[in-house]
Amino acid sequence: MAKKLSRRQLLGIGAAGLAGSVALLGKESEAKTHGGSAQYQPGGAGQSGRGGRPYWEKSYSGGPIDVKPLPPALAGKGYKPVVVPNGDALPFKVVDGVKVFHLIAEEVDHFFDSGLRATCWGFNGRVNSTIIEAVEGERIRIYVTNRLPVLTSVHWHGFYLPNGMDGVGGLTQPYIKAGETVKYEWTLRQYGSFMFHAHHDEMTQMGMGLIGMFVVHPRNPSPDYRVDRDFSLMISEWSIDAGTSRPNTLKMNDFNILTINGKVFPSTAPLVCKTGDRVRIRLGNLGAMDHHPMHLHGYHFRITATDGEDIPLSAQWPETTALVAVGQSRNIEFIADAPGDWAFHCHMTHHVMNQMGHEFPNMVGITPGDLEEKIRPLLPAYMTMGHTGMDMGRMAEVMPYPKNTISMKGAPGPFGDYISMGGLFTVVKVRDQLKSYDEDPGWYRHPPETVALKASDEELRRDGINVKSDGGATSNHGR
Numbered sequence: 001m002a003k004k005l006s007r008r009q010l011l012g013i014g015a016a017g018l019a020g021s022v023a024l025l026g027k028e029s030e031a032k033t034h035g036g037s038a039q040y041q042p043g044g045a046g047q048s049g050r051g052g053r054p055y056w057e058k059s060y061s062g063g064p065i066d067v068k069p070l071p072p073a074l075a076g077k078g079y080k081p082v083v084v085p086n087g088d089a090l091p092f093k094v095v096d097g098v099k100v101f102h103l104i105a106e107e108v109d110h111f112f113d114s115g116l117r118a119t120c121w122g123f124n125g126r127v128n129s130t131i132i133e134a135v136e137g138e139r140i141r142i143y144v145t146n147r148l149p150v151l152t153s154v155h156w157h158g159f160y161l162p163n164g165m166d167g168v169g170g171l172t173q174p175y176i177k178a179g180e181t182v183k184y185e186w187t188l189r190q191y192g193s194f195m196f197h198a199h200h201d202e203m204t205q206m207g208m209g210l211i212g213m214f215v216v217h218p219r220n221p222s223p224d225y226r227v228d229r230d231f232s233l234m235i236s237e238w239s240i241d242a243g244t245s246r247p248n249t250l251k252m253n254d255f256n257i258l259t260i261n262g263k264v265f266p267s268t269a270p271l272v273c274k275t276g277d278r279v280r281i282r283l284g285n286l287g288a289m290d291h292h293p294m295h296l297h298g299y300h301f302r303i304t305a306t307d308g309e310d311i312p313l314s315a316q317w318p319e320t321t322a323l324v325a326v327g328q329s330r331n332i333e334f335i336a337d338a339p340g341d342w343a344f345h346c347h348m349t350h351h352v353m354n355q356m357g358h359e360f361p362n363m364v365g366i367t368p369g370d371l372e373e374k375i376r377p378l379l380p381a382y383m384t385m386g387h388t389g390m391d392m393g394r395m396a397e398v399m400p401y402p403k404n405t406i407s408m409k410g411a412p413g414p415f416g417d418y419i420s421m422g423g424l425f426t427v428v429k430v431r432d433q434l435k436s437y438d439e440d441p442g443w444y445r446h447p448p449e450t451v452a453l454k455a456s457d458e459e460l461r462r463d464g465i466n467v468k469s470d471g472g473a474t475s476n477h478g479r
């Protein structure tokens, strides 16, 4: 344990970062109103248990709750805000040294993609993509207004807090009735990637969209912790039958809409980085039933934190796929030193599809013959599904989509072909030159000779490739 620091010394640390927030305080009123005599110490009881103490002799719940909070920090001064593709952080104000938020649970007419909208439930006009952002040591007060026609409560997932602030409707608090506003308040004695979600009739309320990321920045981040790009992605899954506009929260499997921050590819905003940037992606999963192995192309990364806490450097290991189970968050970190358009997606193949029906007979390998011609007079839009797989280009040509649906997968790509992906898919766009992080830099322009293209006859001849007679038995190693 580092030696105990006085409040003055604490404020002296990272003075540039805290200067703005100290001015905000005016007087130390928060110290009088909240907490006992001990100042909250960043990286203290809850975080690491370092300093030669036995393993068990640390707090697993953040230590004493009646600590004096640290002053609130402002975006860009006390912390570097996270980037929320297709979303934004909830605004706040500072009242007497307390950071005050107003979270509103309400019905939202939500666009998953240009072809699909649905009436969902969300927070402050967004679905899955309103995040709360705060800083370790702060006192926070969150008013939750229930504009839904049902009871609700909001649970703060992964937080050390007084039991009565935990948000489990009926257990730790009375429900928030329709039209009511309830106040949650506690001091943040930790940092990390956390979440919040409705904790009443979860199947319905979380399934309708009442989930969000809650990012708490460390008070005095070490140089190791600092990144250039810090993305926050919430993963979820939905069942919305073609032509309908309400999520079916009774579904237990075969979810057909899989979203990152409430959007499906190609509507997922790319993660824009500059070559050489240190990148953190915070992944949260508050879907209903499915775990998502999120795979990044072209790089390996380290899994650096769970919603428990940071993983010590010595315990991190390299990965290319991070499994994010329901109710978990994972931070992954890497240096984006390879320019390009790098796919980042769930590796469950059905999770990179949109609005897929799963009740078709298996047609792979079947020769359909004149089946279509025979059925068309009866069903004009009939198309034999998938005897060579799912040909989305042809589907788009042949099949008129019902109203309020999106294609199963596919978006026009840079080569005139379809990108045969949907759902839990986005693109990490790494560029040597960037005008702005906020602009989509378009498709990557590959250096000459670095794209897989059709082999020329000359190349085939040179390397002795006979496309007609090669193949068959493969025991002839090296020939």
Ligand SMILES: [Cu+2]
Residues within 6 Å of the ligand: 290, 291, 292, 293, 346, 347, 348, 351, 424
């Ligand atoms: Cu998945």
